[in-house]
Amino acid sequence: MIYLDYQATTPLAPEARDAMLRWLDGPDGTGFGNPHSAHRMGRQAAAAVELARDRVAALFPAGGKVIFTGSATEAINLAIRGTASRGGTVSVSAIEHAAVLDTAKSCGKWHELNVAQDGQCNVKQDPPSDTRLICVMQVNNEIGTIQPTLDWHRRAKEMNALYLCDAVQAYGKMEVTGADMIAISAHKFHGPKGIGALWVRDGLELEEVQTGGGQEFGLRSGTLSPALCAGFGAAAKEAKDRMAQDAEHIEQLWSRARELFSDWTLNGSEDARWHGNLNIRREGLDVARLMSDCRNVMFSAGSACASGSGRPSHVLKAIGLSDEEAKSSIRLGFGRYTTMEQIEEAAQAINTAAKEQGL
Template sequence: MIYLDYQATTPLAPEALDAMLPWLRDGYANPHSAHAAGRKAKAAVEFARDQVAALLPSGGRVVFTSGATEALNWAIKGTTGEMMTLATEHAAVLDTVHAESRAGRNQTVLSVDRDGLVDLPMLRAATWPDTGVVAAMLVNNEIGVVQPIAEMAEVAHSVGALLLCDAVQGYGRVPIPEGCDLIAISAHKIYGPKGIGALWIRDGVALEPLLHGGDQEGGRSGTLSPALCAGFGRAAAMMAERREVDAAHIERLWALATDRLGRGWHINGSTQYRYHGNLNIRRDGLDVARLMSDLRDIAFSAGSACASGSGRSSHVLRALGLSEAQARSSIRLGFGRYTTAAELTEAIDRIIAAADAQQIMGGIAA
């Protein structure tokens, strides 16, 4: 299997697994218990919290959650005032905003340009004193476009609103601006375990609880898993340690892929403001379902894994102004730390060959 679906999830780093194993096997105490074993487990949790925080701005605290979906839900539902976001956001933001809207809270969903970028003058015109929170992704999960989060934060702050940054795809890869007030992240997108994420909350920002119970995390209730925390922490530390090596590897893979694709393929989204580990491409007339069936030993995507099976084309690609046919003829290739040049070369060549075969068969059928 050639794995090219790094935006959906990344492989678990061996170092993260090693950090988890002692807490899965022997360190089973509740980290919220007062006895010695509990205090030892709590120390592991706090060490991991510091590792995760090292890649985030100063002046805030890391609260562990079950994942980024919970973090985003909490950040939006825990605030007040009008909600503002972009049409290309993840369903965890858009669906939460819509749910809050049905409960009577005002929402504004701004369009983006053909590159997938926010129109800052439009954002400035739309924000007003009743705006409570502006939510935007740092790196888009489907097309890899990097939004101007620092500038968006300035606009939000000019009317007293908070800036919520969905940094799931950018954490550890793209610098996170200091101007953010809330930042959602997830372990399994940085070679850590599934089932754990975090919400970074700027000092002085107060959120209404999403979950009620023991308030173990100071605003978030629920027993933490030392194993998941340890895996998340070690994965975050590896992102810091390998930042330059990983970035150089991604640039080599991006150059290889884009050089090899050739004519007939178009990159969706900005090529200038983009994380290069995400290559979303289209070829007119491509039958993506057939392509995926013909290449079952290559793992790639037709869009967000969270929306797969819905039968709908990508809302992100439609927001760029692509037609339904263009959106349905697009695929997403995601690569990272463990992708080799040989694997990517083979995958690209086989994707091109399969697409060419479709075109030939289509011509014969016509």
């Protein structure tokens, strides 16, 4: 099988797996301690958690704190709900992940920021004057477009509002830009599933939205998993150490993929984009049939969260595509462990299957 769905999840890095094993049991049977316990095993587990926290923090802007969560979705909920007492409107870009869109809607007053046909959220628009929080992601999960996050952070400051950046698709791949809060997920950059984090700048206080033991700075209750934290930290360290190498590899894959799919239409900007995401379309394409005919190639008809809904992608609709154009689009995602041979083999299978549809 050829895996080309890196926006949905990424393969676990061997370094992350090795780091996790010590805290699942360990050779001496003492790696399963509760990191919130005061005895020796607990302190050892707590030290592993703090090492992971430092490694994750190393890819964020200087200052601030890293709050471990169960996912980026939980981190986003903590950010949006944890600032709700400020009142006012939550302004979100039209191409945000459902974790942002649905949470903003559930919190009362919300406003949608439009995007251009190239998939960028133009900063030259006016959010409501009572906006308390602006949410614009760094890299879109469906079409890979890179957003003007620095401009939006500056705009939020001018409005005396906070800025939340969903950096799930950016963290570990490029520099994460400034914000008041940044949400990430470990499994999007070769870490384990089941753990995410919210970075919060110094001086910003959030309200508790999940009651209990208050283990994470009194904001996120629940026993942390040292194994998941260790895997998260190891993946972050590996991403930091080989960021330039990974980026060069992905550029080579992107260039070849663009050649192989030259007669397909690209969705979103070609330049302001993470090149590990190729979202393309063919007029009249039956995507369900294509996926059935190419069952050994793992790719997506949209974001993993929206697949199977039968509805056109809200992201593709937001950039001006018709229902038919949106439903004839596919997303190919590749990264660190993708080979050139896999890209070429997958392209041959997909192009052959599309031709069999008369396209």
